[in-house]
Amino acid sequence: xxxxxxxxxxxxxxxxxxxxxxxxxxxxxxxxxxxxxxxxxxxxxxxxxxxxxxxxxxxxxxxxxxxxxxxxxxxxxxxxxxxxxxxxxxxxxxxxxxxxxxxxxxxxxxxxxxxxxxxxxxxxxxxxxxxxxxxxxxxxxxxxxxxxxxxxxxxxxxxxxxxxxxxxxxxxxxxxxxxxxxxxxxxxxxxxxxxxxxxxxxxxxxxxxxxxxxxxxxxxxxxxxxxxxxxxxxxxxxxxxxxxxxxxxxxxxxxxxxxxxxxxxxxxxxxx
Amino acid sequence: xxxxxxxxxxxxxxxxxxxxxxxxxxxxxxxxxxxxxxxxxxxxxxxxxxxxxxxxxxxxxxxxxxxxxxxxxxxxxxxxxxxxxxxxxxxxxxxxxxxxxxxxxxxxxxxxxxxxxxxxxxxxxxxxxxxxxxxxxxxxxxxxxxxxxxxxxxxxxxxxxxxxxxxxxxxxxxxxxxxxxxxxxxxxxxxxxxxxxxxxxxxxxxxxxxxxxxxxxxxxxxxxxxxxxxxxxxxxxxxxxxxxxxxxxxxxxxxxxxxxxxxxxxxxxxxxxxxxxxxxxxxxxxxxxxxxxxxxxxxxxxxxxxxxxxxxx
Ligand SMILES: Nc1ncnc2c1ncn2[C@@H]1O[C@H](COP(=O)(O)OP(=O)(O)O)[C@@H](O)[C@H]1O
Ligand SMILES: [Mg+2]
Numbered sequence: 001x002x003x004x005x006x007x008x009x010x011x012x013x014x015x016x017x018x019x020x021x022x023x024x025x026x027x028x029x030x031x032x033x034x035x036x037x038x039x040x041x042x043x044x045x046x047x048x049x050x051x052x053x054x055x056x057x058x059x060x061x062x063x064x065x066x067x068x069x070x071x072x073x074x075x076x077x078x079x080x081x082x083x084x085x086x087x088x089x090x091x092x093x094x095x096x097x098x099x100x101x102x103x104x105x106x107x108x109x110x111x112x113x114x115x116x117x118x119x120x121x122x123x124x125x126x127x128x129x130x131x132x133x134x135x136x137x138x139x140x141x142x143x144x145x146x147x148x149x150x151x152x153x154x155x156x157x158x159x160x161x162x163x164x165x166x167x168x169x170x171x172x173x174x175x176x177x178x179x180x181x182x183x184x185x186x187x188x189x190x191x192x193x194x195x196x197x198x199x200x201x202x203x204x205x206x207x208x209x210x211x212x213x214x215x216x217x218x219x220x221x222x223x224x225x226x227x228x229x230x231x232x233x234x235x236x237x238x239x240x241x242x243x244x245x246x247x248x249x250x251x252x253x254x255x256x257x258x259x260x261x262x263x264x265x266x267x268x269x270x271x272x
Numbered sequence: 273x274x275x276x277x278x279x280x281x282x283x284x285x286x287x288x289x290x291x292x293x294x295x296x297x298x299x300x301x302x303x304x305x306x307x308x309x310x311x312x313x314x315x316x317x318x319x320x321x322x323x324x325x326x327x328x329x330x331x332x333x334x335x336x337x338x339x340x341x342x343x344x345x346x347x348x349x350x351x352x353x354x355x356x357x358x359x360x361x362x363x364x365x366x367x368x369x370x371x372x373x374x375x376x377x378x379x380x381x382x383x384x385x386x387x388x389x390x391x392x393x394x395x396x397x398x399x400x401x402x403x404x405x406x407x408x409x410x411x412x413x414x415x416x417x418x419x420x421x422x423x424x425x426x427x428x429x430x431x432x433x434x435x436x437x438x439x440x441x442x443x444x445x446x447x448x449x450x451x452x453x454x455x456x457x458x459x460x461x462x463x464x465x466x467x468x469x470x471x472x473x474x475x476x477x478x479x480x481x482x483x484x485x486x487x488x489x490x491x492x493x494x495x496x497x498x499x500x501x502x503x504x505x506x507x508x509x510x511x512x513x514x515x516x517x518x519x520x521x522x523x524x525x526x527x528x529x530x531x532x533x534x535x536x537x538x539x540x541x542x543x544x545x546x547x548x549x550x551x552x553x554x555x556x557x558x559x560x561x562x563x564x565x566x567x568x569x570x571x572x573x574x575x576x577x578x579x580x581x582x583x584x585x
Contacts, residue, residue, distance in 0.1 A: 013379065020376040027373070028364040031405050097360030101421070104324045106350040107377055 013108045021115030022122055029123070039123075043131040046074055050197055051138055061199045064230025071131075071140040072152075072223040072231075073196025076216050078127050079156045082164040084187050086120050090171025091180035099172075109268045113260075117164040124160050128153070143228030152226035155248050159219055162255035169259045172266040195241075196220045199231065212238045218247040275338065277302040277429055277460050278323065282332035285318050285484075292318040293329070294484035300429075300462055300477075305455055307475030308464040309574065315484040316464035317357065320433045323462070324354045336429055353422030353430045357437060359414035360421075361406055367417050368393060368402040375424045392420040396450055412443025419450060430454065432463040436470060448473055468574055480577050488577050495573045500539045502572070503549065506562040507533045516558045523552060533561075538568070 029036050047070075055066035093099045102112050142149040174180050193207070194200075194216035200208045211217055222244035224231050233241040240247040278300035285293040292315045300306040310316050321327040323334055325345040333340060339347040361370045368389055375385035393399045396416055406414060415435060422430060432451070436444040451474055455461060465471055471478050472492045480488040480495070488495060503524065507516060510533040520528045520537050523544060528537035546565055553560050 016379070017377055020373060023376075024362065024365065024369075024373050027366075027369050028362070031366065031369070032364050096363075097356050097358045098362060100321075100326055100356065101354065101360040101374070102377070103326055104349060104352065104354045105374070105378055106346060106425075107379075111377075 010108050010110075014110050014114055017107055017111030018115035018118045021112065022119040025119035025123060039127055040130055043074065043078070043127070043134045046077070047071075047134045047138055050074070054197065058198055060230050061201060061234075062230060062232065065139065067135075067138050068140050068229045069224070069231045070197065071135040072227060072229055073194070073220045074131055074135070075128065075156055075223060076194075076196050076219040077191045078124070078131050079160045079219060080163060080191055080216055081127070081187065082120050082124055082160045083167045083170075084184050085123070086116060086164045086167030087171040087174075088177065088180045088184065089116060089120075090168050091174050092177040094172060094175040095177045103267075110264055113165070113168045113263045113267050116168060117161060120164045120167075121157070121161055124164075125157070128156065140229070142226075144226060148226040148228070151245075152223040155222055155226070155245065156219065158252045159215075159248055159255075162252040162259075165259040165263055166255050168263040169266055172263065190214070191216050194220060195231070195233075201234075212241055215240075215248070215251045217241060218244045218251065220244075222248050274302060276300055277337050278306070278334075278462055280319070280323065280332070280334040283319065283322060283329045283334060284331040285315075285322065285327070285329050291484050293322075293332075295332070296481065296485055298462075298479055298486070300460055302428075302460055303455075303458050304476040305451070305461040305463060305474050307471035307478045308462065308481060309466070309468065309471045309478050310464070310481040311466060314481045316481065317433055318484075319481075320354070320356075320431050320462070320464060324352055324431050325349055326354075350425070351428045353425070353427035355415075355419045355422045355430070355432050355435060357434045359406075359418040361414065361417055363407040364405060366403050366405055367398055367409070367413075370406060370417060371421060371424065374421050378425050380424070388424055392423060395453075396420045397446075410443070412439050412446060415439060415443065415447060416450065419447065423454070427459065429460045429462065432461060434464055434466065437466065444470070480574065482577070488573075496568050498573065500568070501565050502568050503537050503539050503544075504562070504564045504566065505535045505553070505560055507535075508559040508561045509533075512558045515556050516553065516560075519552050519556045519558065523549060539565075 047067075050070050051067040055070065058066055060066055060069045090099075093102075099112070142152070171180060174183070194211050194214040196216055200211040200217070203211055218240045221233050221241050223229075225244060233244070276299040278298060280296055280298040283293045283296040284291070294315075296315065296319055298306065298308070298319070308316055308319065318327070322329050323336065323341060325341050325348050328342050333342070335341065336348045337351050339351070341348050362373070365373065371389035371392060372385050375388050376382065380388060390399075393402045396419075398413065398416060398420070401409060401413060406417065409417065419432070419435060435451070436447050439447065448470070451461060451463070463470075463474060475492065477489065477491055478495060479486045488498065490498070503520070505516060505520065507513060513530060513533070513535070516535055517528055517530060520535055524537045524539050526537055528535040546563065550560070550563055553563070
């Protein structure tokens with residue numbers, strides 16, 4: 001055992017413990033393939049449901065194939081699922097005493113939040129890969145070459161990581177897995193109230209305002225732009241949609257700046 | 273004499289208006305089992321959480337093996353194990369998976385973690401269930417897994433917060449056996465419980481707590497001695513009850529409790545001889561079918577100390 005007292009030792013253990021927690025996530029998936037199957041089927045259902053059922057009735061602004069328009073929205077949805085996923089995992093551990101066991105062990109204080117967010121990044125990449133495969137199957141393509149395509153995926157990954165920190169904090173704050181599970185259904189209206197599935201142009205004014213400023217819309221617009229998929233925002237769009245890449249980066253930075261320290265504090269706080 | 277391995281002095285902790293701890297003192301000598309006995313809400317969990325560095329006291333201090341639980345929390349954590357009232361393990365992992373994970377998080381090497389997991393599973397008879405998901409375990413198996421998870425680093429001090437609450441008698445027996453084995457290895461155990469028989473069975477010393485403070489301490493026998501022996505009298509004729517009650521009240525200085533043809537009274541700790549009692553009853557013309565002196569049970573001690581209406585168990 002190396003001491004946790006030197007900063008270097010702490011850093012090393014934060015990584016080692018983080019990997020152990022990633023291994024834990026993989027073990028959970030292995031033991032409970034149901035979760036994995038849901039994760040596999042979910043994208044397929046979404047692609048079929050939106051791409052073929054709704055898609056037949058939706059007009060893409062500026063023309064173009066609806067499924068090409070849809071895929072960036074689904075990628076954004078998968079990205080934002082990090083918030084809910086990490087939140088429920090943290091709240092589950094907190095309410096079942098697992099968090100207290102971690103806290104009573106000689107671990108680095110930062111190991112659990114870093115480990116959980118790292119583990120989510122891994123499962124998130126897996127989900128994204130499945131979604132990409134589903135998209136390719138139904139005819140979605142990136143059109144702008146390697147560099148913008150890579151940038152689009154990096155953007156999703158960066159935002160996902162930042163969102164997972166918000167999930168850590170909210171999970172630690174609610175502490176109760178029943179409350180956390182009750183919050184999960186909010187995810188759907190939050191992601192739907194955006195440009196991910198339908199153009200915002202036809203929405204009533206106040207709804208459109210919310211949808212245009214929703215970060216889901218910014219991410220969707222940014223990746224549509226980078227992939228060269230249809231549905232680019234109109235010239236007089238609000239600032240976040242006119243500058244979607246910058247907006248996503250700003251959101252990511254803001255989330256990290258706010259929630260990393262808050263989460264670390266919430267994890268080491270002793271109250272009860 | 274060496275310093276006790278667990279010391280708490282004047283611990284205070286409030287949650288809003290609730291004084292969960294109100295000047296709690298504890299001291300546990302190395303290698304012994306201390307039973308912290310108290311009804312629901314007495315402050316047992318609050319005390320354990322402070323000793324296990326999960327919560328800071330508002331006032332007072334505590335040391336484990338000489339390390340302050342607030343200032344030297346990291347040192348304390350390296351020396352303790354905690355098994356709470358609920359099984360704090362990952363339901364979706366197997367028993368072995370849980371032990372390996374917690375062993376790795378305790379910074380054992382991968383090989384060492386695997387070895388230690390198997391060793392613990394084997395020793396505490398969970399090997400058969402080692403590769404099953406914990407969600408399929410019985411309540412008793414979960415608690416046992418929780419208990420052995422806290423043993424990974426061979427802690428000097430083990431905190432067990434109500435380790436058998438809600439378990440069936442057989443599972444309780446298995447947990448008790450596990451605790452006895454640990455004690456034989458020299459582990460110091462601080463065990464909270466609402467069950468008197470549990471404290472009686474396992475503890476060298478008992479601290480009875482209520483409303484956040486210790487109201488009595490001692491070995492189980494010492495505690496029983498504090499309230500003196502009990503005198504049970506069974507009458508041949510229930511009609512003699514009032515006369516018998518008068519005699520017993522005069523002898524014991526307390527009103528006996530009566531049921532049908534029986535009287536029970538606590539005797540003063542000074543003690544009375546059976547012969548004297550029988551003679552006094554004779555003189556009053558009371559015919560007794562049976563007169564017995566007996567030691568009080570811990571239940572009676574506990575009821576007396578905590579002024580509870582209902583027996584705890
Ligand atoms: N987090 C908390 N917030 C408010 N009150 C609490 C909290 N934890 C414990 N209490 C109160 O403190 C008292 C002692 O609780 P606890 O230590 O859990 O008792 P025990 O473990 O002996 O049953 C109880 O009255 C309980 O309601
Ligand atoms: Mg309790």
